[in-house]
Amino acid sequence: AQKITQTQPGMFVQEKEAVTLDCTYDTSDQSYGLFWYKQPSSGEMIFLIYQGSYDEQNATEGRYSLNFQKARKSANLVISASQLGDSAMYFCAMREGNQGGKLIFGQGTELSVKP
């Protein structure tokens, strides 16, 4: 069965430093997609980054990068140069297959950026 595990309920990082949020997944499919979303206290879900299972290079989007280790089934999010506005809940999610379909979400990591 599909499963996403985020083992860090809460994380702290100093402003301007980098932080890694952990995500491991379990699937028997060869084709799948991995997503990270940010949820500020306002409740909106903001898409950050996507990694396809067949993508050979790690995805990057500005200050966000995804450390994809397929053999270990991990898809950690790295945020560089943290900003106060990065304080939020972060969710890792997986979709099986290469077309539209449901996302399976982890329990989330609450990131707090300290000034």
Add this chain to the structure above:
Amino acid sequence: GAGVSQSPSNKVTEKGKDVELRCDPISGHTALYWYRQRLGQGLEFLIYFQGNSAPDKSGLPSDRFSAERTGESVSTLTIQRTQQEDSAVYLCASSLGGVGYNEQFFGPGTRLTVL
């Protein structure tokens, strides 16, 4: 263009009453999803519509939950005989569908409180 909209933003109801939650997806998005988020938890998949295909109802927690979608537009999630355990934020998302990473764009959610 306009994003995903949901109404009402907040709904307070008494145990045993029926409620209807509405979602307006982004124009042109053929895929529509409903998720539930309990306080402090990740998102749970409920149901997925893709064009004219039969919906994926595998996430509906009981037969008290149902959803409809009119063509490729508005969707309504109905919860009959509400229970206190149904209290949560109900999030709707839409995407283009088809092959590709298919980023899901989320609405602001409906916060349901069952007294």
